[in-house]
Amino acid sequence: MHKKPYLPQKTCLVCGRPFSWRKKWARDWEQVKYCSERCRRQRSAASDADTADSDKSMR
Numbered sequence: 001m002h003k004k005p006y007l008p009q010k011t012c013l014v015c016g017r018p019f020s021w022r023k024k025w026a027r028d029w030e031q032v033k034y035c036s037e038r039c040r041r042q043r044s045a046a047s048d049a050d051t052a053d054s055d056k057s058m059r
């Protein structure tokens, strides 16, 4: 019988790939939604544009 360390997993909202817990996320694992800094930037850039767009169409 072998034992694996248990690492929680999540799915990246940008690339859709599963990724595992990392030590650098220990403090805010609950808020982590992206597998990497790159994906995180991609997502926030896109949502910025969305916000600006919907703001315009509201008025």
Ligand SMILES: [Zn+2]
Residues within 6 Å of the ligand: 012, 013, 014, 015, 016, 017, 034, 035, 036, 039
């Ligand atoms: Zn990703």
